[in-house]
Amino acid sequence: MTVWNDDNVYLLTRLTTEGKSAAEIAAYMGITRNMVAGKRWRMKMPSGMSRRSKKREMSPRAAQAVIKQAVKKKREKRLVRIARKKPGRLCFSLGLTDI
Numbered sequence: 587m588t589v590w591n592d593d594n595v596y597l598l599t600r601l602t603t604e605g606k607s608a609a610e611i612a613a614y615m616g617i618t619r620n621m622v623a624g625k626r627w628r629m630k631m632p633s634g635m636s637r638r639s640k641k642r643e644m645s646p647r648a649a650q651a652v653i654k655q656a657v658k659k660k661r662e663k664r665l666v667r668i669a670r671k672k673p674g675r676l677c678f679s680l681g682l683t684d685i
Contacts, residue, residue: 589617590625592657598622599656602631603649629656 590598594615601611608622615622626632631652644652 589615589621592660595625595629595656595660596653598625599629599631599653600649602626603644603652605644629659631656 597615598611601614606614608619608626612619612622
């Protein structure tokens with residue numbers, strides 16, 4: 587079962603930057619807490635706020651920066667995977683024809 591499409595990753599990063607816990611995000615998205623924690627770990631995202639610390643919100647600009655960085659990293663990984671499997675396809679999709 588694949589839950590992590592681009593929209594769900596965006597939602598996860600947005601809720602994480604708002605300081606929501608894994609349990610809160612899981613309840614909101616209708617998935618398990620361990621799925622949220624695992625995806626945060628694989629994306630090397632902060633684990634949210636600890637129980638002892640007060641919840642604080644990031645500025646919208648900082649939240650956007652975190653989201654853009656996560657999306658950029660995911661796209662780069664996708665391009666590397668495509669280049670390894672089908673090198674000609676990557677050149678075609680980027681518009682590089684003189685290679």
